[in-house]
Amino acid sequence: xxxxxxxxxxxxxxxxxxxxxxxxxxxxxxxxxxxxxxxxxxxxxxxxxxxxxxxxxxxxxxxxxxxxxxxxxxxxxxxxxxxxxxxxxxxxxxxxxxxxxxxxxxxxxxxxxxxxxxxxxxxxxxxxxxxxxxxxxxxxxxxxxxxxxxxxxxxxxxxxxxxxxxxxxxxxxxxxxxxxxxxxxxxxxxxxxxxxxxxxxxxxxxxxxxxxxxxxxxxxxxxxxxxxxxxxxxxxxxxxxxxxxxxxxxxxxxxxxxxxxxxxxxxxxxxxxxxxxxxxxxxxxxxxxxxxxxxxxxxxxxxxxxxxxxxxxxxxxxxxxxxxxxxxxxxxxxxxxxxxxxxxxxxxxxxxxx
Ligand SMILES: *Cc1c(COP(=O)(O)O)cnc(C)c1O
Numbered sequence: 001x002x003x004x005x006x007x008x009x010x011x012x013x014x015x016x017x018x019x020x021x022x023x024x025x026x027x028x029x030x031x032x033x034x035x036x037x038x039x040x041x042x043x044x045x046x047x048x049x050x051x052x053x054x055x056x057x058x059x060x061x062x063x064x065x066x067x068x069x070x071x072x073x074x075x076x077x078x079x080x081x082x083x084x085x086x087x088x089x090x091x092x093x094x095x096x097x098x099x100x101x102x103x104x105x106x107x108x109x110x111x112x113x114x115x116x117x118x119x120x121x122x123x124x125x126x127x128x129x130x131x132x133x134x135x136x137x138x139x140x141x142x143x144x145x146x147x148x149x150x151x152x153x154x155x156x157x158x159x160x161x162x163x164x165x166x167x168x169x170x171x172x173x174x175x176x177x178x179x180x181x182x183x184x185x186x187x188x189x190x191x192x193x194x195x196x197x198x199x200x201x202x203x204x205x206x207x208x209x210x211x212x213x214x215x216x217x218x219x220x221x222x223x224x225x226x227x228x229x230x231x232x233x234x235x236x237x238x239x240x241x242x243x244x245x246x247x248x249x250x251x252x253x254x255x256x257x258x259x260x261x262x263x264x265x266x267x268x269x270x271x272x273x274x275x276x277x278x279x280x281x282x283x284x285x286x287x288x289x290x291x292x293x294x295x296x297x298x299x300x301x302x303x304x305x306x307x308x309x310x311x312x313x314x315x316x317x318x319x320x321x322x323x324x325x326x327x328x329x330x331x332x333x334x335x336x337x338x339x340x341x342x343x344x345x346x347x348x349x350x351x352x353x354x
Pocket of ligand 1: 033
């Protein structure tokens, strides 16, 4: 069997959730959208059942998958709905729903639903992506209240730059939100992972941690020691060869040996989600010792430098990311973020621990 495995440590997931919740000091929705950032949404939600206050997903398809698996905790649709029928399903399946713009609001006003919904009304406090503009927010709130379709309104907004602690924008967004929400009753929600860690003043009744649950630091400063990596992507060396100084390796001209080089061939490629842009120089660990990818990552395999690891060879275990190499480092080598790298994992067998 191909040795590529994404090992998912559910105990670490629960620990990270508890840490997020202790920072929040109140209730926290575990964000499990995009198949729990590549970790498997059903398995992660089941592992957090009885621990998490509820879950957040992007859309109703993701929520229904969790309900079908028996997850009964509250589930919030972060993007809201795409057509009016979905509101009926939300009522039937007890799903909470973001309303983030006029089309969603108008659809809800016109919908016929068997019972009123819990709605999270989103304000655009500066990100300018989704949400009601500040000067239309109170009016949207009043329309929701008067619609007869809503049992509960949670006021929410989202930050554009919470992962940059020195940038004043997060504070400004929170101030604007507070100034417009003061007169409107109900609970509030602002913080994602980065805000929970870097902006304590943004904690409200509900927080929405995502990436930190999976053990990746939402801030650019390397791994955060208190978080435990949840996914270890690992494989094995299934070929070894020596190349002489001056010889090229793999596709293109990405790598030419500058010294006699021992090359390990590893069963993992970009079709598994390992980023092709993280070619020569990206860190990997072989039998627990850090070395580097050399040459271009190809579809099904990549090559690593074993020259300074005389004990390593055929069958050696290779950690693409996990406890020894953080997924954030690999992402950085690919010019992207841990979120994208984790979401892209595919074809690898997922094995759940704990
Ligand atoms: C994805 C998402 C989150 C979680 O963000 P992280 O940075 O992963 O913690 C929170 N809120 C909203 C609205 C989101 O879309």
